Every structure is written in C-alpha cells, then in structure tokens.
Amino acid sequence: MDLGIKGKIALxxxxxxxxxxxxxxxxLSEGAxxxxxxxxEDQLKKVAEELKHLGTVYAYPADITEVDSIKALHDYTKETVGEIDILVQNAGTSGVQGMFHxxxxxxxxxxxxxxxxGPVRVTREFLPDLRNGGWGRIVYLASENAVQPYKDELPYDSAKAGVLSFAKGLSRSYAKEGLLVNVVSPAFIETPMTDEMMEKRSEKMGVSFDEAVETFLDEERPHLELKRRGKAEEVAAVISFxxxxRxxxxxxxxxRVDAGSVATIN
Structure with missing residues (x-):
C-alpha cells in the first residue's frame, strides 16, 4: 500500500x-x-548506518527532558533537511515501579x-513546523496502562493517561490546518524496556527469561489472548498508517496494539 508520504520529513x-x-x-521504505x-549518540549513529540503505536518514542525539537539547535538535533539523511534516513521539521510560506507598x-x-x-516539550518546539505546510501528522506512543492501570506502575499509568488527554485536546486544536494527532497504545512488546522488566522478574523469581515472560502473561496480562510479546514491527505498522x-x-x-490485553471495549 502506498502511504503517500514520499519526501515527507519525519522525526x-x-x-x-x-x-x-x-x-x-x-x-523509510515508504520514501520518507x-x-x-x-x-x-553512538547507538543512534549505529542505527542510522544500518538503515541508510533504505533511504535518506539522519541522526542527532537529544534528551526530551531538556528544553535546550530539544531546541538544538530542531535547529539541526531545520538546517539539515528543513521543517518536519511528521512527529512520532516514542521516547519514554517505564519509570519507577512499586506499590503506591x-x-x-x-x-x-x-x-x-x-x-x-517530554511529549509536551517536543511538541511545543516542533509545532510551528507541523502547522506550516497545511499537512502534518503527530503520533504519540502511550500504553495499555493509560486506560488499564496496574497497581505497581502508577506513575507510568498516570503519565500515559495524561498523554491520551493531551493528544485528544491537541487533536481539536489544529485539525482545520491539516495537522492530525493520534495515539498508539501498545502492550508488552519485544523492546529493550520489556527485556529489562523480564530480566528483573527472572532474577527475582529465580527462573529463566522465557519462564518470566510466560508467568508474567499468565499472572499479570491474562487478557492478552495471543499469549506472547508483540513485535515492534506490529506496532510500527499502525504508527506508519x-x-x-491514508x-x-x-x-x-x-x-490499541495489545492482542486484547485491555479487558474493556472502551
């Protein structure tokens, strides 16, 4: 399927x-x-080198918690390729875990x-670009936790719920200018973040990594009907759309890209 984004600039x-x-x-495979x-920075450059055969790719390190760092990223982007058309705000952390007390x-x-x-700061910095061309896209990464909070992840749950509310409000602000805003909420995807979670679980329980994943699915994610971690490519397909x-x-x-992990229809 041609997504119609050839030549669009995506951050x-x-x-x-x-x-x-x-x-x-x-x-990149769609021509963006x-x-x-x-x-x-080192890992970023490594990935850029790995992907360069697919198309035009640049890399610039930035910390989304620091305003000056985001501004430097914006300056680099404008000087190197121009104003962006697409923002995928994926950077995040699992944050502190434990019971509320x-x-x-x-x-x-x-x-x-x-x-x-982080998403608020990145959006504020790049919003002028996204409003300028009469066509723009923002996709935020939230989580199943935003609508189905877990008792030992309340800071993460609350932050991701905030992302949903922020995105919904923003979507009503600039749509008439051609800027569309949406959210993708994955559940238990094969990423370094969930790898780390499962490694900690494995060590704590004295079981193998695979057993940690299996018991986590049974005990903590009973509604994730496919009984496996999702693949990053499965989430990326929805983001790309x-x-x-289209x-x-x-x-x-x-x-939601969660194999049914969220128990309700809403």
Missing amino acids: ITGSDSGIGKATAKQL VVILTDKQ EIDDAGWVETIEVDLL LCSD ASFVNGSNY
Whole structure:
C-alpha cells in the first residue's frame, strides 16, 4: 500500500531501538526522510548506518527532558533537511515501579518528566513546523496502562493517561490546518524496556527469561489472548498508517496494539 508520504520529513524520538527503530524502517521504505533521535549518540549513529540503505536518514542525539537539547535538535533539523511534516513521539521510560506507598515524589517526578512533559516539550518546539505546510501528522506512543492501570506502575499509568488527554485536546486544536494527532497504545512488546522488566522478574523469581515472560502473561496480562510479546514491527505498522495520507480522516484516536490485553471495549 502506498502511504503517500514520499519526501515527507519525519522525526522519530526514541528511535535507537525497539518501536522507534522499526517505525523508522517502515517510513523509510515508504520514501520518507527520517531523522532519528535518542540520548545515546553512538547507538543512534549505529542505527542510522544500518538503515541508510533504505533511504535518506539522519541522526542527532537529544534528551526530551531538556528544553535546550530539544531546541538544538530542531535547529539541526531545520538546517539539515528543513521543517518536519511528521512527529512520532516514542521516547519514554517505564519509570519507577512499586506499590503506591513505596514511591516518593522523586519517583513520580522522574517518570512524568519523561513520559508526559517530554511529549509536551517536543511538541511545543516542533509545532510551528507541523502547522506550516497545511499537512502534518503527530503520533504519540502511550500504553495499555493509560486506560488499564496496574497497581505497581502508577506513575507510568498516570503519565500515559495524561498523554491520551493531551493528544485528544491537541487533536481539536489544529485539525482545520491539516495537522492530525493520534495515539498508539501498545502492550508488552519485544523492546529493550520489556527485556529489562523480564530480566528483573527472572532474577527475582529465580527462573529463566522465557519462564518470566510466560508467568508474567499468565499472572499479570491474562487478557492478552495471543499469549506472547508483540513485535515492534506490529506496532510500527499502525504508527506508519497514522503518519500517512491514508489516515486523512483519522484524528484524536487511540489505536490499541495489545492482542486484547485491555479487558474493556472502551
């Protein structure tokens, strides 16, 4: 399917691995120009080198919790390729975990700084680009946790719920200018973040990594009917559609890529 984005300029945060990297691959294959950004410069350059055979790709390190860093990224982007047409805000963290009474203010602030204020800061900086051309797309990555909170991940749950509300409000602000805003909410995808979660679970329980995944699915995600972790490419496919001309009547929506993990229809 031709997504109609050949020549469009896409910025993908958190793109040195996982869902961000998979999305970069798919957008490049559709002819988009892609700017990768993440905190680790060496890994970012490695990924850019790996993907360059697919199309035009650039890489520039940035930290979405720092305004000056985001501005420097914007300056680089404008000088190198021009104004962006597509923003995929994927960068995030699992944040502090534990029962509510175990988490102090610092844990809450750290998680919200990345998972809620990060998207706000990146959007604020790049919004003029996205409003300028009469055609734009923003896709935020939230999570199943945004609508189905888990008791030991309340800071992350709350931040991702904030992303849903932020995106919905933003979608009503600029649609008439051609800027469409949507959200993708994955559940338990094969990424470095869930790898780390399962490694900790494996060590804590004294079981293998695969057993940690299996017991997590049985005990913590009983409604994830496919009984496996999702693949980054499966999430990227939905993100790529929402970045495209094919999604020209989709705005303010939350697409769950969760194999049924969220138990309700809403």
